[in-house]
Amino acid sequence: MTELLWGKEPARTRGPKPAITLTAIAETGIAIADTEGLDAVSMQRIAGELPVTKMALYRYVPGKTELVAVMSDLAVGSPPDRADLPWREALRIWAIDLYDAFTRHPWLLQSTIGRRLLGPNELAWMERGVAALTGTGLSGGEQLDSILVITSHVRNIAQQSTTFPGHTTGLTEEDWQQSLAEILATEAARFPHLTTAMRTSAGSENQGLEFGLARILDGLELLISDRTG
Amino acid sequence: MTELLWGKEPARTRGPKPAITLTAIAETGIAIADTEGLDAVSMQRIAGELPVTKMALYRYVPGKTELVAVMSDLAVGSPPDRADLPWREALRIWAIDLYDAFTRHPWLLQSTIGRRLLGPNELAWMERGVAALTGTGLSGGEQLDSILVITSHVRNIAQQSTTFPGHTTGLTEEDWQQSLAEILATEAARFPHLTTAMRTSAGSENQGLEFGLARILDGLELLISDRTG
DNA sequence: CATTACTGTGTCCGGCGGACACAGTTACTC
DNA sequence: GAGTAACTGTGTCCGCCGGACACAGTAATG
Structure with a gap:
């Protein structure tokens, strides 16, 4: 194997x-x-x-x-070769590249879960992510945990935004939105905060990747400045 | 349905x-x-x-x-009923409760992926997460994106740390660690940063949940203080 | 009592991953 | 050149899966 x-x-x-x-x-x-x-x-x-x-x-x-x-x-595939950048911008682009890879092959979200044997390309992605964090004062474990958090975020955003061809629950985005809206309409009393949050967020779409990424990188920056300063 | x-x-x-x-x-x-x-x-x-x-x-x-x-x-199941807490502590405990649920039923990680019809309990979890963020000045979309980031993190940490009974790649944690170590030993030249990160992180385990959670919450706190202040 | 709506059963289908025995092909060895 | 060993591809078979469908039994209604 x-x-x-x-x-x-x-x-x-x-x-x-x-x-x-x-x-x-x-x-x-x-x-x-x-x-x-x-x-x-x-x-x-x-x-x-x-x-x-x-x-x-x-x-x-x-x-x-x-x-x-x-x-x-x-x-x-191999992670794209990016020029040397400050850690934050490097990780941001790294995350977007990863997102693109998942978008090109949505089934990767299904096939690359859990403990499994890692191939050279997958390790190369990890290598590049960790490399961006060397010299930031973070320990090895923290570096690994950091790129894991980013990977998790990218994965789940990709999972939410891409349509799986032929998958069992082949719901289109619109169908899904509508069925959810219907449920919330009839059960609004049970989920008041969720209902208002959904209503006020209707229309604004696909900001999830950048939003979460910015939060995570903000959090990392805080830790790094603690370590270096 | x-x-x-x-x-x-x-x-x-x-x-x-x-x-x-x-x-x-x-x-x-x-x-x-x-x-x-x-x-x-x-x-x-x-x-x-x-x-x-x-x-x-x-x-x-x-x-x-x-x-x-x-x-x-x-x-x-229903999300545990927690007393009123400041948003940060509320979300932290919410995340740990969610992690426990995934630990109790690891197969939930497989069955609750992608666009799917949501049941009352799953919506109740979302409701509680969003509820913790009301009054922080975040918009509805930001609230939803925030709990999505946390959920992603919890999921992937649970995925990494739990052993799937009977799943195809039934590798124990030790076997997996060892095979990875062997590969890195023979291919260290190709993955220098990863190798050193792995070596220095050996021994320290299972900090992933708290680490990533702290980063995400730090990032959220930054945004929230921007909004309120 | 007859009708009607409902429940559970048995049989059958196509498709799946995979074990296994077998025939054909190629290169090395005498 | 002949024999043999190593290797490749084929056909058959198995158990299991999700599910379609026709059918028999049962309980409440008229």
Whole structure:
């Protein structure tokens, strides 16, 4: 598994040449997941778009779990190379880049959750985030915790704003808003603060990413100035 | 669907009495999910623990998606009733209560993602969070964004720290740490900052919730004092 | 008593991940 | 060159999943 993600394949000698490659499998899976959602990715489905049968895929990958891991690391890609910036601006752009990655491949939100084996690209993202915080006086643990908070925020904003193709609860933004409005209309008495908050916020949209990011970075700045000053 | 979650069932008249109840179904599902993970929850499995067959369940619930929604709202439960506190302490305790709920039912992290229909309990949590921020000078949209940031943080910390029973990548915390350490050992050159951050943070554990929470609340406090002062 | 509305059951379907035995292909070794 | 070992792709089979559907049994209404 680690070998798969990190590309340590043993040199092959005898036997027929493989008809396809692991990368081709992963790319096919990514294409399907992008257009039809992660649930549409099955061994059958992938094999159908390649000149092999389903079972041949198991010569390249031990199981579906590992395939999704390879797909995920390939899809996140390398973090964009940004010029040296002060930590705050560096982290802000880093967060937006990450958001873009999740927007390009919404299924990453499903596939990259919980404890899992990390691939080189995912680690590269972490590396870049931590790198932005070196020299700020924060401890290693604090640096890791900081980029974790930012990652969490980016993930959940992306989750809220992107429409999942083919996912079970395929609600459009409008449908969702409306059903929520209906509920709040009939149950306004039980949720007074929520109702007024929703009503006064109607119309202003998609500020969530910048808003939360600004709060988190403000909080970090406070801590950093405590440490350095 | 909305009717199911909000308990608006039409009065039944003729015909045999139902052998079970929707609540019993949901509770059975919750018990299974708690002990064996959400993936272990299937119609067969639930019916096996109740005096009915699989297909009888469809008399109570339209499909599995809706069942999981009912399970989720039942499992989050009502937010604990806390005394009136200043907004910062109120939100802090609110976040910890939420974390506890996710810890009690780790599968909620899987089932309550993305746009979905919200049940009364979930809305009650939101209501309480927003309520803590009324009177701080924040706009409705800002209040909602604020509790969203906190929720994101709580979720991802819970995701990282809890072990998913029966989930695909059933790695223990130690196994995960070790495999990551091995990778970093062999690839240290590619991830220098990450390597040192990891090394210096070894040992200090589980500060993630409090750390991120403190940063976010600090950032909110800054904004609020801007608004009020 | 007949009708009507309702509940639970059994059977069937397509699709899923995956185990396994098998046939075909290629390169190394004698 | 012949044999063999290593490797690749195929077809078949299994258990499980969510769910459609027809059907039989049951309870209240007329």
